[in-house]
Amino acid sequence: MNRWMFFIFPVAVVMSAFTLPAEAAGDFQDHTQEFEVVWHHLLWDIGIIGTIFGVISAVFLIKYRRKSPNQVGGGPRFTMAQSLAWGLIPALIFMADDFYLAAQGWKLWIDQRSVPENAMEVQVTGQMWSWNFEYENGATSDNDEGLVVPVGTPVVLRMKSEDVIHSFFIPDFRIKEDLMPGRVTYLWFNPAKIGEHVFTCTEFCGTDHSHMFGKVKIVSKQQFDQWSEAHKS
Amino acid sequence: MKEWIFTTDHKRVGILYLIGSMAAFAVAGLLAMAIRFELTWVGPTLIEADTYNVFLYFHGAAMILGFLIPGLTGFMANYLLPMMIGAHDVAFPRLNALSVWLYWFGIVLALLTFVVPDPPDIMWTGYAPYSTQYSSGNLSFYVFTVHLIGFSSLLGAVNFLCTVIYMRAPGMGWNQINFFVWTILGAFVIQLIFVPVLATAVTLLLLDKYLGTSFFVPSAGGDVLLYENLFWFYSHPAVYVILLPAVGALMEIISTMSKNPIFNYRVAVYGGVWGVVLLGSDVWAHHLYTSGMVDWVRIGMMVTTLIISVPVGLITISLVFTLYKGAIRFNTGMYYAASCLYLILIGGLTGIPLAMSSLTLHLGETYFVMAHFHFIMGMLATFALFASVYHWFPKMTGRMYNEKVGKAGFWLNFIGVNLTFYPLFIIGVEGMPRRYFDYEMFPQFQGSQQLATVGAILVAAGIAVMLINWIYSAISGEKAPNNNPWESASLEWTATASPPGPGNFPQPPEVSADWTPYDYQPRTAS
Numbered sequence: 001m002n003r004w005m006f007f008i009f010p011v012a013v014v015m016s017a018f019t020l021p022a023e024a025a026g027d028f029q030d031h032t033q034e035f036e037v038v039w040h041h042l043l044w045d046i047g048i049i050g051t052i053f054g055v056i057s058a059v060f061l062i063k064y065r066r067k068s069p070n071q072v073g074g075g076p077r078f079t080m081a082q083s084l085a086w087g088l089i090p091a092l093i094f095m096a097d098d099f100y101l102a103a104q105g106w107k108l109w110i111d112q113r114s115v116p117e118n119a120m121e122v123q124v125t126g127q128m129w130s131w132n133f134e135y136e137n138g139a140t141s142d143n144d145e146g147l148v149v150p151v152g153t154p155v156v157l158r159m160k161s162e163d164v165i166h167s168f169f170i171p172d173f174r175i176k177e178d179l180m181p182g183r184v185t186y187l188w189f190n191p192a193k194i195g196e197h198v199f200t201c202t203e204f205c206g207t208d209h210s211h212m213f214g215k216v217k218i219v220s221k222q223q224f225d226q227w228s229e230a231h232k233s
Numbered sequence: 234m235k236e237w238i239f240t241t242d243h244k245r246v247g248i249l250y251l252i253g254s255m256a257a258f259a260v261a262g263l264l265a266m267a268i269r270f271e272l273t274w275v276g277p278t279l280i281e282a283d284t285y286n287v288f289l290y291f292h293g294a295a296m297i298l299g300f301l302i303p304g305l306t307g308f309m310a311n312y313l314l315p316m317m318i319g320a321h322d323v324a325f326p327r328l329n330a331l332s333v334w335l336y337w338f339g340i341v342l343a344l345l346t347f348v349v350p351d352p353p354d355i356m357w358t359g360y361a362p363y364s365t366q367y368s369s370g371n372l373s374f375y376v377f378t379v380h381l382i383g384f385s386s387l388l389g390a391v392n393f394l395c396t397v398i399y400m401r402a403p404g405m406g407w408n409q410i411n412f413f414v415w416t417i418l419g420a421f422v423i424q425l426i427f428v429p430v431l432a433t434a435v436t437l438l439l440l441d442k443y444l445g446t447s448f449f450v451p452s453a454g455g456d457v458l459l460y461e462n463l464f465w466f467y468s469h470p471a472v473y474v475i476l477l478p479a480v481g482a483l484m485e486i487i488s489t490m491s492k493n494p495i496f497n498y499r500v501a502v503y504g505g506v507w508g509v510v511l512l513g514s515d516v517w518a519h520h521l522y523t524s525g526m527v528d529w530v531r532i533g534m535m536v537t538t539l540i541i542s543v544p545v546g547l548i549t550i551s552l553v554f555t556l557y558k559g560a561i562r563f564n565t566g567m568y569y570a571a572s573c574l575y576l577i578l579i580g581g582l583t584g585i586p587l588a589m590s591s592l593t594l595h596l597g598e599t600y601f602v603m604a605h606f607h608f609i610m611g612m613l614a615t616f617a618l619f620a621s622v623y624h625w626f627p628k629m630t631g632r633m634y635n636e637k638v639g640k641a642g643f644w645l646n647f648i649g650v651n652l653t654f655y656p657l658f659i660i661g662v663e664g665m666p667r668r669y670f671d672y673e674m675f676p677q678f679q680g681s682q683q684l685a686t687v688g689a690i691l692v693a694a695g696i697a698v699m700l701i702n703w704i705y706s707a708i709s710g711e712k713a714p715n716n717n718p719w720e721s722a723s724l725e726w727t728a729t730a731s732p733p734g735p736g737n738f739p740q741p742p743e744v745s746a747d748w749t750p751y752d753y754q755p756r757t758a759s
Contacts, residue, residue, distance in 0.1 A: 046585055049582060090546060095540065098542055128367065176597060202667075203598065
């Protein structure tokens with residue numbers, strides 16, 4: 001066996017040093033930004049593992065082509081101890097990486113699921129094939145009008161379904177959650193900047209599943225107050 | 234004709250499974266083309282939304298239940314396993330015949346989808362309450378197809394477990410059986426435990442829809458989440474029913490074509506295969522990360538799902554390092570097998586973000602998920618099946634396939650699948666939801682969709698070239714030069730004719746204590 005084969009393991013260990021833990025995003029846990037950090041760590045992580053395996057496979061496939069018709073392979077035969085080492089060492093490295101990713105994922109998850117105390121609540125109702133929104137002050141909206149929210153205030157959506165399973169997805173905020181008949185589920189996000197973002201349904205719900213979409217409209221506090229006054233039912 | 238219909242010979246049963254599964258593959262593949270063409274432009278173009286949904290349902294159900302599971306367990310186990318362990322047939326040949334015909338009737342029943350009014354449009358997952366209360370689709374076709382194919386699988390499971398346990402050649406110990414045989418054992422243990430759960434789940438759907446029960450009706454005390462749990466309790470392990478035989482066959486092909494023993498056989502079997510079987514049953518909730526379950530289940534299953542990378546990683550290490558210091562000979566089968574080393578990387582590594590509940594909150598139900606499982610099921614498992622058909626083609630037919638045409642088909646397929654699914658990965662990360670008939674809200678994704686359609690056309694051409702090669706070569710290909718053209722050391726090559734006659738072995742084989750199916754090195758040559 002060549003000595004260089006053992007270099008794979010140190011490289012894999014160094015890999016975890018590349019992917020540093022997520023920096024705390026200040027007091028306010030904006031999970032959308034945190035998602036990007038975890039996502040990039042993950043891309044590095046799988047990129048490095050993929051490159052290591054990919055390069056080794058390519059080198060082997062090119063280097064060990066048969067040179068003569070009667071050639072046979074010279075692959076290693078292991079004693080029990082070597083066998084176990086080649087099992088346990090990679091297993092421990094993979095497991096270390098798994099726990100490292102699990103820890104990052106867990107932290108992000110807690111931030112994604114912990115609603116800030118000052119969040120504005122919006123009741124979301126999904127049905128085949130439209131959305132309705134109801135605000136704390138009695139204003140209402142739907143998917144044509146859009147989910148209008150004031151900039152800078154975290155928004156929590158309390159969601160229920162009138163009929164089948166739907167799922168409320170805002171790609172730009174990196175979140176979705178299903179609307180389960182018979183349950184109330186929730187999502188929260190931080191509308192940090194004025195702008196418009198697509199929301200859409202991501203659980204198959206029949207003919208017009210792909211037409212259950214609209215815009216999250218983030219407006220200034222003042223505009224929002226005007227809008228919500230005008231849309232009181 | 235008669236000798237095929239009434240056959241109890243495991244080789245013919247295997248071929249019948251292959252024909253059935255390739256037929257399912259062809260129909261489901263044509264539907265995939267229709268789906269791809271529809272998505273090529275924003276807005277409704279070719280077909281109606283309801284037709285599109287029926288096509289999506291059928292594509293998924295037929296590919297998984299009609300092609301992958303029967304192709305990789307039914308065909309491969311039937312054709313190869315008895316010969317690999319030196320048995321003259323399976324333990325219960327008539328049960329075997331029953332199981333292939335149950336499967337064929339399942340396929341016929343599924344095809345009636347296109348004939349009956351109100352075909353099912355419930356996706357292969359059949360989530361309640363859409364499937365039970367809101368869809369006008371005929372649910373019973375889905376349920377009874379699952380029942381028939383499920384029974385067929387269970388009979389196969391009992392049959393093959395008995396065959397391996399009781400019918401190994403005299404002298405063949407557990408550490409001397411082919412790696413492929415281990416993966417089939419693992420796959421059938423999974424089937425035996427979990428198929429009844431799926432059968433239960435879909436039966437409850439049937440009762441809800443037609444007999445007025447309310448297992449999944451929240452307003453009457455039922456629970457929608459219950460169905461999702463029951464369904465994925467089977468359907469995630471089902472991924473390993475497909476994956477395990479696929480890597481098993483790849484291991485055999487790579488070992489034979491590089492004339493090397495399998496790298497670290499013991500760890501690959503006891504850690505890899507059985508690790509997957511054990512862990513694979515505790516990860517199903519990652520399909521339900523966004524379904525409003527309690528948080529501790531989502532976190533717990535995130536950890537188990539991530540850890541499944543350990544046994545899969547061990548198997549991958551064995552696959553790659555079996556090439557080390559090999560004497561690799563490239564034919565079409567080996568082309569497919571080598572490409573699988575790359576597919577398992579892409580497919581496996583893109584599974585890692587989907588194991589993390591927090592990343593799935595964004596990636597779940599998008600094209601990213603869709604591209605990920607197509608890399609595993611639609612490419613890795615499918616290419617492994619194609620590799621196997623090419624590799625064992627001289628054994629099955631006694632003839633050689635056309636190498637040039639085979640390689641041309643491979644390149645069409647390989648370039649095609651990459652061209653199809655890379656753009657879909659990217660727009661998936663950007664938020665393109667799956668199961669969409671139209672994508673009015675994301676017109677910027679049209680270019681990627683068009684690239685994917687071009688890729689799909691290449692794949693269709695590649696598959697056509699491959700099928701023509703198989704059929705033409707089976708009928709009038711060049712005769713195989715001998716019984717063992719790849720110079721394998723495994724029993725199905727060394728001790729049988731090509732194609733093998735009834736009873737497989739002219740003399741019942743016996744093996745010595747130091748024999749393995751991978752004896753290539755001179756010092757252990759027999």
